[in-house]
Structures are given as structure tokens and as C-alpha cells.
Amino acid sequence: MTFNLILPEIGHFLLIMALFIAFWMGIAPFVSKVREKHPIVLPATLFILILIAFAILTFCFLSDNFSVKYVAENSSINLPWWYKICAVWGAHEGSILLWILVLSGWTLAVTVFNRWYQLPENMLIRTLSVLGWIAVGFLLFLLLTSNPFARLLPNIPSNGQDLNPLLQDIGFLFHPPILYMGYVGLSVPFALAIASLWLGEWNTKWAGWARVWTLSAWCFLTIGITLGSWWAYRELGWGGFWFWDPVENASFMPWLSATALLHSLFVTEKRQTFKAWTTFLAIISFVLSLLGTFLVRSGILTSVHAFASDPSRGLFMLIFLFIVVLIAMILFSWRIHRLQKTIHYAFLSRETFLMFNNILLFTIMLTILLGTLYPLIMQVCHWGKLSVGAPYFNTVFSLLMLPVLFLMALGPLTPWQSFKTFNADQSQDFSHTIQLVFCLSLILGLLLPWLFLGNIHPAAAIGIFLSLWIIIATGIMHWKKRHWGVFFSHLGMGVALAGIVVSSSYSLERTLIMSEKDVATLGPYLITFQSLKTLQGPNYSGLISTFTIQKTETQKLISTIHPEKRYYPIQKTVMTEAAIDPGIFRDIYIALGDQVQNNDHDWVIRMYYKPLVRWIWAGGFLILLGGLCAIKKRFEKLARARSNMLK
Amino acid sequence: MTPRQKKTRFIILLIVGIAIAIGLVLYALKQNIDLYYTPTQIAAGIVPVEKHCRIGGLVLKGSVHHAADANTSFVLIDIDNAHKTTVFYKGILPDLFREGQGIVAEGYLDQRKHFIADEVFAKHDEKYTPPIMENEK
Numbered sequence: 205m206t207f208n209l210i211l212p213e214i215g216h217f218l219l220i221m222a223l224f225i226a227f228w229m230g231i232a233p234f235v236s237k238v239r240e241k242h243p244i245v246l247p248a249t250l251f252i253l254i255l256i257a258f259a260i261l262t263f264c265f266l267s268d269n270f271s272v273k274y275v276a277e278n279s280s281i282n283l284p285w286w287y288k289i290c291a292v293w294g295a296h297e298g299s300i301l302l303w304i305l306v307l308s309g310w311t312l313a314v315t316v317f318n319r320w321y322q323l324p325e326n327m328l329i330r331t332l333s334v335l336g337w338i339a340v341g342f343l344l345f346l347l348l349t350s351n352p353f354a355r356l357l358p359n360i361p362s363n364g365q366d367l368n369p370l371l372q373d374i375g376f377l378f379h380p381p382i383l384y385m386g387y388v389g390l391s392v393p394f395a396l397a398i399a400s401l402w403l404g405e406w407n408t409k410w411a412g413w414a415r416v417w418t419l420s421a422w423c424f425l426t427i428g429i430t431l432g433s434w435w436a437y438r439e440l441g442w443g444g445f446w447f448w449d450p451v452e453n454a455s456f457m458p459w460l461s462a463t464a465l466l467h468s469l470f471v472t473e474k475r476q477t478f479k480a481w482t483t484f485l486a487i488i489s490f491v492l493s494l495l496g497t498f499l500v501r502s503g504i505l506t507s508v509h510a511f512a513s514d515p516s517r518g519l520f521m522l523i524f525l526f527i528v529v530l531i532a533m534i535l536f537s538w539r540i541h542r543l544q545k546t547i548h549y550a551f552l553s554r555e556t557f558l559m560f561n562n563i564l565l566f567t568i569m570l571t572i573l574l575g576t577l578y579p580l581i582m583q584v585c586h587w588g589k590l591s592v593g594a595p596y597f598n599t600v601f602s603l604l605m606l607p608v609l610f611l612m613a614l615g616p617l618t619p620w621q622s623f624k625t626f627n628a629d630q631s632q633d634f635s636h637t638i639q640l641v642f643c644l645s646l647i648l649g650l651l652l653p654w655l656f657l658g659n660i661h662p663a664a665a666i667g668i669f670l671s672l673w674i675i676i677a678t679g680i681m682h683w684k685k686r687h688w689g690v691f692f693s694h695l696g697m698g699v700a701l702a703g704i705v706v707s708s709s710y711s712l713e714r715t716l717i718m719s720e721k722d723v724a725t726l727g728p729y730l731i732t733f734q735s736l737k738t739l740q741g742p743n744y745s746g747l748i749s750t751f752t753i754q755k756t757e758t759q760k761l762i763s764t765i766h767p768e769k770r771y772y773p774i775q776k777t778v779m780t781e782a783a784i785d786p787g788i789f790r791d792i793y794i795a796l797g798d799q800v801q802n803n804d805h806d807w808v809i810r811m812y813y814k815p816l817v818r819w820i821w822a823g824g825f826l827i828l829l830g831g832l833c834a835i836k837k838r839f840e841k842l843a844r845a846r847s848n849m850l851k
Numbered sequence: 852m853t854p855r856q857k858k859t860r861f862i863i864l865l866i867v868g869i870a871i872a873i874g875l876v877l878y879a880l881k882q883n884i885d886l887y888y889t890p891t892q893i894a895a896g897i898v899p900v901e902k903h904c905r906i907g908g909l910v911l912k913g914s915v916h917h918a919a920d921a922n923t924s925f926v927l928i929d930i931d932n933a934h935k936t937t938v939f940y941k942g943i944l945p946d947l948f949r950e951g952q953g954i955v956a957e958g959y960l961d962q963r964k965h966f967i968a969d970e971v972f973a974k975h976d977e978k979y980t981p982p983i984m985e986n987e988k
Contacts, residue, residue, distance in 0.1 A: 370946070396963055563865070567872045574876060591905055593957070596883035715921045715942050779946050797943035800917040808921050810943045814906035 208264075212272050215260035216353040222253040222308075223343040229311075229336030233329050243328055247315045247688030250339065250651040251308040257303045261352055262292050270361045273354045274298060280366040290377045291367040293384075296501060296517070297352035302381060303344050303497065306388040311335045314392055314417070320330030320842050321413045330399035331392075338391055341524045349517045354491055366743065366774035375435030383455060387493040389421025390458060393465065394490030394532075397483045401535045406479060406543055411472040414486065416838050418469060422462045423831035430824030438782065443713070443793050443812040445704075445820055448597040453576045454553070457569050461489040464565040467558050473521055475555060475620060480543040481562065487532045492569075494525050499576070515591065541772045550622035557615035564608045571600045609670045613677035616690050637680060645672035657710050657815070667705030674698035689837060693830025700823025712813040715797075719805040727813040729762070729792065731752040736807075739768060744768035744779075749807075751794050753785055767796040790815045885957060890927050892932040893964060900960050906936065907955045915950060927956070927966075940968040947973035 229246045261274075265288045270276040277290045277299075293299045311332065318328055346352070346845035393414045400410050432455065437445045446452060465485040470626040472482045502518030549555040575592045583589055617634060619625045626634065653660050675698035682691035714726055718733045725731070747769045753762045765783035772779065782795040790813060797808030885905045888898045898904065908927035915925040923944060927936045938956050948954060948971065958968035 534984065563868060567868065571876050575880075578880070591885045591887065591957075592880065593883045593885050593903075596879045599879045599883070603875060604872065717919060717921050719918075777946065780943065795943055798917060798923070800919070806919075808917060808923070808943055 205495060206270075208267060208269050209271060211260055212269065212353040212355065213834065215257045216262075216351065218253045218257040218260075219343060219347060219351075219353070222250055222257070223251065223303075223340065223347065225250045225253065225288075226336045226339035226343055230333050230340055232336070233326075233651060236659055243318075243332060244312075244315045246330060246336070247308070247312045250336075251312040254301075254305050254308045258292070258301055261298065261301065262289060265289065265291055268364070271355055271357055271394050272352075273356045274352045276361050276364045278364065280743060283367055283372075284742050286377065287367055287372050288600060290371070290380075293380050294367050294371050294376075297346070297350045297354075298378060299384075300342065300350055300501065301352050301680070302384055304339060304346065306381070306384045307335065307339055307342065310389055310392055310417075311339070314395075320839070320846070321409075321416075321745040323409075323413065327399055327403060327405075327410075330402050331395045334395035334398045338395075338528075341528075345517075345520050345524065349520050363774075366772065369744070369770070369772040369775060369777045370439065371778045373435060373439050375431060375438065379428060379431045379435055382424050382431060386421050386423075386425025386428050387455070387458060387496060389417065389424055390462060390490045390493045392421065393419035393486040396439075397486035398532060398535060401483065401539045404542060404645070411469050412838070415466065415469040415473060416835060418462060418465050418486075418489075419831050419835050419838070421510060422459070422466060423828050423835070425455070425459045425462060426824060426831065427828045429459060430821050430828070433824075434821050437817075438784065443702055443711075443795075443810075443814065445707075445817065448575075448594045450576050451496075451500050453572050453597075454499045456495060457572055457576075458489055458492040460565050460569040460572070461485060461492050464562045464569075465489050467561045467565075471555060471558050475547060475549070477547040477549075477555065478559075478562075480540050483543060484536065485562070485566075487536065491525070491532070492511035492573075494521075494528060498522060498525055549620070549783050550624070552618065553622050554618045554620050557611055557618055560611055561608065561615065564604060564611075568601060568604045568608075571604065572597065575600070579765060606666075606670070609674060609697070612697065613674045613692055615643070616687070616694070617677070617681055629642055638675075641673065641677045641680065645669055645676055648672050648693060651707075657706070661709045664705050667701060667709075671698045671702040671705065676702070680828050688835030689830050691830065692833055693827045696823040696826025696828075696830060698823070699826055700820050703819025703821075703823060706816040707814045707820065710815050711817075713810070714812075715810045716807065717800060717806050718809045719807065720746050724809075724811070725756060726792065726811050727811070728756055730756050730759075731792075734764075734805075739770075741770065744770045744772045747796070749796050751783070753792055763792070765792075765794060767794045769796050786818060788818060791817045879957075881914050887901060889929055890934040890936040891929050891931075893960065894968075898960055900964075903957075903959050905955055906938075906966055907953065909953055910948070910950050911935065912950045915944075925950075927954070936964070936966055938966045938968050938971075940971050942971075942973055945973045948983045949973070974979070 213387050225246055229250065230248070258353050261272075261330050263269075264272045265279050266285060268275070268281055269281065272734075274295070274297050278294045279288055283291065291298075293302045314331060314335070315328070323331070395413045396410060396417070429452075432452070433445045436447065436452075437443070440447075465482065468478050468482045468485055471478045479485055498518070498521040502521055504789070566691040575596050576674055579589075579591050617637070619630075623631065639775075646669060649665060650660060650673050652672075653664065653668055678691060678698065681693075682688075712727045714724065716724060718724060719731055720735055722731055722733045724733075730753070732752045734752055734755070736747055736749045739746045739748040746768050749768070750764060750766055754760060755762060763785040767779035767783040770779045770781060771777070780795050782793055785792040793812040793814060797810055797812045799809065800806035876910055877919055885903055887907060888904045890908065892898055892908065892909050898906075906927065909931055911926040911928050915923065917923050922939060922941050924937055924939045929932070938958075939958070940958075952973060955968040955972045956966060956968035957972070958966055
């Protein structure tokens with residue numbers, strides 16, 4: 205009992221210690237005493253302190269320690285243990301603690317992996333210093349405005365208020381930590397960029413090293429967004445995979461910026477150009493992560509995700525964001541003249557393609573930023589309350605994506621600098637391949653929808669053509685060359701595009717009233733409402749229904765699925781658990797809606813037939829695979845360079 | 852081509868690109884901004900008919916009705932309880948939708964001053980207070 209009472213105080217104390225360690229790391233470049241220590245000491249201590257604090261909070265959840273306010277507000281005795289673990293990041297305080305844990309993890313990784321890259325001592329210590337200052341900011345934020353170890357003493361509640369039922373889903377176990385790994389991982393290229401500006405020494409080795417870290421963060425971000433989209437599809441019961449919700453945008457903007465950064469780092473490393481722009485992008489990517497954290501955590505948005513609202517928190521984040529941007533931009537404009545260097549390349553060259561990639565991705569990011577912030581700015585300035593609807597994002601995003609998608613198939617095939625570097629055979633080969641791919645994707649783009657989907661939808665036809673264009677071009681060219689990074693990631697874009705286009709244009713949706721034994725048709729399927737039973741879960745009660753899916757022509761039973769309606773008594777919340785029969789080529793999605801009044805057996809049922817919807821997430825995983833291949837290749841290269849050096 | 856010409860070309864390209872993007876954004880924004888109204892404003896007649904917008908209010912207790920064709924209707928009131936608007940919606944109401952709670956509906960006002968919603972949002976934070984209401988005046 206006393207142990208449980210003291211433990212949270214230890215956690216609190218560890219966080220205060222961590223603040224001091226982070227501060228030491230921050231001032232290391234200025235204080236010779238600190239500088240002389242081995243650089244791994246401070247990051248390792250910081251990581252261990254925060255890890256123990258995090259473990260203590262997790263233990264408080266597992267042991268139902270309701271004397272901790274945060275535990276009492278987000279857990280309950282009957283919550284299954286795995287949800288108790290993820291309840292740690294279920295609300296504001298814990299998710300900021302997770303943020304800091306991830307940051308200290310990345311900081312430690314930078315130090316440990318430095319033996320691979322051998323950054324000069326003064327560069328490493330400055331990189332760590334920047335990361336240290338970020339940790340100081342967030343630890344202050346945690347301790348001053350949102351202490352996870354705040355207590356409810358002496359009146360300890362006997363039970364907690366339970367975790368938000370919306371978050372009680374398997375997707376929630378992985379989605380936030382992975383997304384945070386991505387968000388926070390962008391702090392490393394940021395710190396490297398700031399450190400190099402600070403030193404004023406710019407060598408292209410920086411780009412190679414920053415690329416490894418950008419790739420790692422980008423991989424996590426990619427998979428975090430993919431999992432988030434899958435979770436929204438399963439859990440929110442609207443059958444959609446992307447809603448242009450401000451919080452989704454908050455994770456998508458850093459992704460776009462990081463994708464641009466990856467490509468621009470590639471140019472910087474290979475061709476020693478785009479330096480200023482690359483540095484700028486590294487700064488912007490992290491600023492967007494911070495902005496995302498601010499948008500989500502300040503409670504400024506009325507969104508499905510915004511589970512926090514406290515003005516002091518928002519103000520703190522805003523000031524922190526402002527300071528980061530200010531310092532970064534002052535440094536940048538002070539040093540920019542050292543980064544500018546003209547390197548010649550012809551218009552038709554890979555440099556140009558990558559430049560277009562960057563301009564377009566950056567523009568897309570800005571349009572999303574505008575759409576996300578516009579209602580906020582209007583409201584803050586008292587110019588009226590309004591919202592920017594999904595059609596805005598859909599129109600602008602798809603139009604601006606058209607050139608990106610068209611060019612991304614060509615870019616990797618073009619030579620650096622100029623086509624003059626190609627000999628006659630290579631040039632001919634290049635133009636033949638492009639003609640072949642173009643014709644093939646045009647024919648297949650019209651043929652496939654006509655054969656398998658029945659009709660040709662003009663907007664979808666463009667999408668399917670582009671998707672085939674990317675898949676075929678990437679497939680032909682990179683399979684032989686074994687450039688697995690670009691192969692898988694560009695292929696993944698093609699696959700995801702096919703999924704998005706086909707599932708949005710060819711979905712079927714029906715909302716109808718059904719009672720037991722009723723039959724409805726959905727595309728080529730017969731859906732039968734077989735039965736409805738009561739259900740008792742660990743911390744909820746509810747109803748479970750049984751639906752069978754048959755092929756209309758053959759009457760063959762395809763699948764039996766069970767949509768549920770759950771009632772969580774502690775939060776007095778009803779949750780609709782949709783049931784899905786997944787497939788490679790289509791999903792069938794059934795949600796049990798409300799009961800019709802004054803009638804015991806009639807229910808509102810919503811069903812969807814979604815062709816190729818799985819391809820969206822499959823594409824996300826392929827993109828991840830591409831990123832992993834690229835990281836592996838870089839490490840192989842580094843290993844080779846090291847062994848050469850040792851010889 | 853001299854580096855100077857190249858730079859000029861790059862700048863021209865950039866400006867054209869930005870101009871197209873801005874044009875597109877302004878056009879798309881103009882089409883897709885949803886203004887936010889309350890039942891009082893609807894009663895006062897300042898809400899344009901058959902134009903896409905959002906309305907917000909509290910769901911009147913006991914007003915939710917499911918018709919046989921899966922059409923759902925409910926009544927929205929202001930906090931001061933003075934004015935009412937009937938909302939029609941075909942689909943499944945969100946899980947957080949409850950009578951007496953604040954919700955936002957997206958759709959348009961028809962000739963009879965009924966609101967035809969194509970989306971209903973019920974949102975609240977972890978502390979269970981509807982945050983939508985406090986900004987209304």
C-alpha cells in the first residue's frame with residue numbers, strides 16, 4: 205500500500221531529474237566540463253530515467269493505482285490488461301510522456317549509431333544539444349501543465365472512469381506509438397540541420413547521414429498513417445479510410461514534407477546541390493510535427509481525435525513552436541549564403557524531376573495546411589465560424605497529385621545532369637520503354653475496369669491509368685536493376701492509388717431497415733440478417749448479430765460475420781462495432797445502427813461493398829518495405845566504407 | 852543557356868506553379884466552405900436556403916425518430932431553448948450521439964426550413980463536456 209503511494213512520486217522525481225539531464229545536454233557545447241565526458245553518458249541517462257518513469261506509469265495502470273489522477277481518469281478495474289497498457293497514451297499527459305520517451309530513444313540511437321557514421325565530435329555534440337533543448341521544452345511542458353503523476357489524495361476513488369471506448373481497439377495498441385516514432389524521429393534531421401547551420405560547416409556527408417534518419421522516421425510515419433487509416437475504417441463505422449480530419453492532416457503534412465526531404469536529400473548527397481532547400485525542408489518537417497502536436501494536444505480543434513482541452517497547454521505549445529521557428533529561421537538566414545552553390549544540370553535530367561517532386565509535394569502540403577488552419581484563423585479573428593469540407597481537400601489534392609503521379613514513374617529512369625550522359629542505345633531504350641509502358645497502361649486502364657467492374661468511370665479511368673503507369677514502369681525498370689527502395693515504395697504508391705480510386709468510385713452503399721431473417725442484396729451478394737443475441741464483455745454489455753453473405757447466383761455461403769452494438773456502462777457510451785468480411789479484391793462491411801422506436805425487431809443497417817479497399821493499406825506496407833530496403837542499402841554502403849577504411 | 856537565364860526560367864516556372872495552385876485553392880475554398888449556423892439564425896431567416904452549410908445545437912430530448920425507410924429525424928434547439936430546427940438524416944447516427952447533447956450536422960436547409968443532413972457529427976473530449984456549445988453567441 206505504501207509502495208503504491210510512493211511509486212508515483214518517484215516517477216515524478218525521475219522526470220525532474222530528466223529535465224536537468226536534458227538541460228546539461230543542451231548546454232554541453234558551451235561548457236567544457238560537460239563536453240569532455242563521453243557523449244553517450246547524457247543521452248543514455250536521459251533515456252533510462254524517462255523509461256523508468258514511463259514504466260512506473262504503466263505499472264500504476266496495471267495495478268489500478270487510482271490515487272494517480274491520470275490513471276483514475278483513463279482506466280477502470282475491469283479494463284482488460286492490454287488496454288490498460290495502451291491507456292497510458294490514451295489521453296494528453298501520457299501521450300506527451302510517450303513523446304518524450306520516443307525523443308530520448310531517438311537521441312540515444314543517434315549517439316549509439318554514430319560509430320557507423322563518425323560525425324565529427326563538435327557536430328555530434330551540437331546535434332545532441334539541439335535534441336536536448338527540445339527535450340527540455342517538452343519536459344517543462346509536461347511538468348508545468350500536464351503532470352501524469354498528479355495525485356488524488358487523500359480521497360482515492362474506488363474505480364476509474366474507464367478508457368474512452370472509441371480507443372478500446374487493437375489498432376490503438378500500435379497506432380499512436382508508431383506515429384509518434386515518426387513524428388518525433390523528424391527531430392533528428394532537424395537537429396542535424398540546425399547543428400550544421402550552427403557550425404557553419406557544410407559537407408555532403410551530412411546529407412547521407414540525415415537521409416538514414418529521415419528514412420527511419422518516414423517509415424514509422426508511413427506505417428503510422430496506414431494503421432490510423434485502417435483503424436478509422438474499422439472503428440469509426442463510416443466505411444471510409446480518410447476523412448481529412450484536422451488531426452489526420454496533422455500527420456499527413458509532416459509525411460509530405462518528409463517525403464520531399466527524402467528526395468531532396470538524395471539530390472544533395474549525389475549531386476551536392478539543393479543544399480539550402482534541403483536544410484529548409486528538414487526544419488519545416490519538424491516544425492510541422494510540432495504543429496501537429498500543438499493542433500492535437502491544445503484542444504483547439506473540435507475533432508474526433510482532440511481529446512484534450514486546456515488553454516494553458518495550448519499557449520505553452522504555441523510559444524514553444526514560435527521559439528523553435530524563430531531560432532531555426534534566424535540561423536538559416538544567417539548561414540544561407542554558405543549553402544548556395546550553383547551546379548549545372550539540363551532541364552531534362554533527374555535533378556529537374558526531383559525538383560518538381562519537391563515543389564509539388566511542398567505545394568500540396570501548403571494547400572492542406574491552409575485548409576486545416578483556415579477555420580482556426582477565421583475563428584480566432586472573429587470573422588465567423590466555418591469549416592472547410594472534405595471536397596476542398598479532395599479537389600485540390602487530387603488535381604495536384606496528377607502531375608506527381610505522372611512524373612514519379614519517369615523520374616527514376618532519367619539520368620543525372622543531362623541526357624547527354626546517355627549513349628545512343630540507352631536513349632533508344634529509354635524512349636521505347638516509355639512508349640511501351642504508356643500504351644500498355646492505357647489499354648489495360650480501359651480494359652480492366654470494363655472487364656471486372658462493368659463500367660468505365662471517367663475520373664476512375666485516369667486514376668487506374670496512372671496507377672498502372674506507375675506500377676508497370678517501376679516494375680520493368682527496377683526489378684532488373686535491383687533498386688529495391690524505389691521499386692517497393694513507388695510500387696506501393698501505385699497499389700495504394702488503385703485502391704483509393706477503385707474503392708471510392710465503385711463502392712456500393714445501402715442503408716435500410718432490417719429485422720431478423722430479412723434478406724437484402726448488395727452488388728453480387730445476398731445479405732441475410734440471421735439472428736441477434738445479447739453479449740457480455742469484460743467492461744461492456746451489448747448485442748451481437750449474425751449476418752450471412754451469399755453469392756446471389758450460386759447461393760454459396762461466402763462468410764458469416766457479427767456486427768455488434770456495445771454499451772460501456774462507466775462512460776454511458778454506446779459503440780457500434782462494424783463487422784467486415786475482408787478480401788483481396790473486395791470488403792463487405794456491415795454496421796448495426798439504431799433500433800427503430802416502438803418496435804423490438806427493426807434495426808437500421810448500413811452495409812458497404814468496397815472493391816480493392818485493402819490495396820490502400822497494402823500500398824502503405826509496400827511503401828514501408830521500400831523505406832526499409834533503402835535503409836538497409838545505406839547501412840551496407842556504410843559497412844563497406846568502414847571496412848575499406850580499416851584496410 | 853546561361854545560369855542567369857536558367858534562374859529566370861526557374862523563377863517564372865515557380866511563379867506560374869504558385870499562381871495555378873493559389874487559383875485552384877481559392878476556387879476550391881469558395882466552393883467548399885461551410886458556414887456555421889444555429890437554430891436561432893435559421894428562425895431569423897439569415898441562413899440561405901439550399902446552400903451547403905453546418906448547423907449546431909442540442910438534440911431535444913425525445914425528438915429522435917426513425918422512420919420505416921431508414922430516414923432519421925430529430926429536433927435541434929439552442930442553449931436558450933428558444934428556436935427549433937428539424938433535421939432529417941438518412942444513415943446511422945454516430946455512437947456519441949445522445950439526446951440532450953451537442954451535435955453538428957452538415958447539409959442544407961430546404962424550402963420548408965428543414966435541415967437535410969448528409970453527415971452528423973457528435974464530438975466531445977475525454978472529460979465529457981460538449982465543447983461545441985461554448986463558442987456560440
